[in-house]
Amino acid sequence: MKKNLKKIFYKLYKMSIYIPNYVKYLMDFYLFKKKSDNRFKLNFFNKTPCLEDNTKNTSFDTHYIYHPAWAARIIKEINPRLHIDISSTLHFCSILSAFIPIKFYDYRPAKIHLSNLESLSANLTKLFFEDESIESLSCMHTIEHIGLGRYGDPIDPSGDIKAIKELKRVVKKGGNLLFVVPIGGTPEIIFNSHRTYTFDQIILFFKEFELKKFSLVPNQYPNTNFIENATKQEADDQTFGCGCFWFIKK
Numbered sequence: 293m294k295k296n297l298k299k300i301f302y303k304l305y306k307m308s309i310y311i312p313n314y315v316k317y318l319m320d321f322y323l324f325k326k327k328s329d330n331r332f333k334l335n336f337f338n339k340t341p342c343l344e345d346n347t348k349n350t351s352f353d354t355h356y357i358y359h360p361a362w363a364a365r366i367i368k369e370i371n372p373r374l375h376i377d378i379s380s381t382l383h384f385c386s387i388l389s390a391f392i393p394i395k396f397y398d399y400r401p402a403k404i405h406l407s408n409l410e411s412l413s414a415n416l417t418k419l420f421f422e423d424e425s426i427e428s429l430s431c432m433h434t435i436e437h438i439g440l441g442r443y444g445d446p447i448d449p450s451g452d453i454k455a456i457k458e459l460k461r462v463v464k465k466g467g468n469l470l471f472v473v474p475i476g477g478t479p480e481i482i483f484n485s486h487r488t489y490t491f492d493q494i495i496l497f498f499k500e501f502e503l504k505k506f507s508l509v510p511n512q513y514p515n516t517n518f519i520e521n522a523t524k525q526e527a528d529d530q531t532f533g534c535g536c537f538w539f540i541k542k
Contacts, residue, residue: 313343355534358509358518359432359472360384362536366505367392370468372428378416378459380432380472385409399445415445417454421462424541429463431455432472433534436486452487456497463541469501475508475535477528491527494537501539509534 325334360381367375367388374393377385382404385396389409396402397414404411414420416431416438437443439451448454463469474488481487495503508522510533519526527535 310343313346314341316346317341317343354509354511354517355433355474356381356383359534359536360387362507362518363430363432363470363472364388366468366470366538367428367430370428372468375428375430376421376426378414378419378429378431379434380430384430384432385411399443416458417448417451419458419462423461424464424467426462427464427467429459429468430470431459432470432536433474435471436473436488440481440484440486442484453497460498460500460541463501465541467541468504469498469537469539469541471498471537471539473535475527475533476530478531488532489535491524491535494535498537498539501541503537504540505536505538507536509536 321336321339328334360383363380363384364387368391372392374395375388377394377396379398380396382396382402385394386404386406386409388394389406393408395410395412396404397412399413399415401413402411416434435452435455438445438455439448441447445451459469459471471494473494474486475491475494476488477490479488479490479493491506506522506527508519508526508530510516510519510522510526510530512530512533513526522535527533
């Protein structure tokens with residue numbers, strides 16, 4: 293009973309926040325109707341009130357804006373003949389394919405058709421690539437989900453470790469790996485959403501690689517969206533930061 297009351301009060305609270313916005317919406321509707329040049333049919337019952345968009349600044353998901361932008365700049369610097377991506381955001385692969393050939397692999401392949409972009413199927417824990425065969429590889433905001441069942445993959449507490457071993461196996465010596473995961477001062481699992489790793493864990497996982505660059509999308513520093521050259525301490529200060537690692541295989 294108490295839980296239901298809390299839910300009701302929370303809904304009422306949320307509604308109360310938007311009442312002024314809805315009043316303004318109605319006023320805007322009738323003002324627009326009054327000024328309308330009748331080029332479009334305007335029907336009060338055919339509407340979608342958007343009450344959260346009238347803000348001073350445009351909001352965005354810092355993790356998913358900054359890490360693809362970070363990776364794209366590095367790939368421009370590397371300038372590979374072909375880039376392989378495994379399960380990163382489709383926004384990254386689709387835009388990057390305008391400039392460089394991309395092969396995108398996912399456990400749930402995307403039905404996307406663009407020039408310079410191939411979308412194919414792969415299981416990150418059992419990649420079919422030959423040993424040391426890839427010059428330029430990215431796997432970003434992906435490993436933390438492997439083995440949690442969220443995307444229909446088998447439950448496997450060691451799924452992330454298996455996937456990391458596969459990434460390490462397929463990169464050429466001297467090749468590049470762009471690797472992004474949630475990062476913080478304490479390792480934890482938020483089941484079945486994701487894992488959060490520590491900086492030290494990632495460095496240990498990739499001890500056969502040189503860390504060329506580490507950048508960070510912090511969640512703990514007010515007014516700081518992105519740190520281009522971040523430190524271990526800055527990573528350890530986070531609870532759910534976004535750690536961006538550029539590794540080169542030794």
